[in-house]
Amino acid sequence: MQNKKDDKSESSGSSLKGLSFAYRISSELLAALIVSVILGLLIDKFFDTKPIGLISLIILGFLAGLLNIYRLIRRIENHK
């Protein structure tokens, strides 16, 4: 009885985990880009380097978003 109950709770937990991963992937990329655009605009404002800070930070932010997604997917692989 106890064993059966444990099995059930585990399977519902793993399907929840799968759905939660799906919701996380989409927002990771967006969030990194938002942060990098804000940082880029701030750098341009303080150092007076109009387009360079924004452009370089958008590239870095995109890479950071990809890195976040890569780590997330690697974590899903470990869960299997």
Add this chain to the structure above:
Amino acid sequence: MAKGESPLKQFEVQPIVEINVFGLDLSFTNSALWMTITTVFIIAFFTIPFLKTKKTNSVEDLYPSRLQVASELGFNFISSLINDTVGKEGKKYFPLVFALFMFILFGNLFGMIPYSFTFTSHIIVTLALAMGVFIFVTVLGFVKHGVKFFGFFVIPGLPIYMLPLLIPIEVISYLSRPISLSVRLFANMLAGHTLLKVFAGFVSALGFFGILPLVFIIALTGLEILIAFLQAYVFAILTCLYINDALHLH
């Protein structure tokens, strides 16, 4: 929904009691009202089952009441979540994760009641919660590891000439945590509730065929309740993961 009313009208913050303190607008709004209702409900949900004063010395005293089982289910859910992600050291941070989970969960669920107000559909509310978690985790990392916490931004086993490129990427990735936490919750709630109201507008506009969007709304309401639970779960599990990162560094 009345004709000409926007589906976004449900998100308007309206003052119920106007309070002005030294030029600061501290009005008690419908948002604040629903936050108060949520908090009071949570406190009641977790205290009423344990207030049993009647002692009859019968066997029935040994059985927990239904309400007690329901509240213990929530307790065990978060307790096992922390145990799985952080481990034994995470027990200390149970109150934080539990309070966040319950506040967001019941905020989302109360938002599903027609004519109520969903406070989690406002970015300022979710961002405040996420920034609270972010600042707490950062302070925790510095308290536990001191200056070594900066080593979090360096991936071990990497050649030195890669560091100037990868440290900014890691810093951006770290700073994006509160944004991704808050935007995810806010966007899901906003999109779901707007979609429900848009389809509700079709019901009256289509006349007899309005039955089709009505059926769709019923299905969508079920999905929204699942999302309400799921978003609270994602917020809680990410808080656990960030605490784990701050405690163990990588």
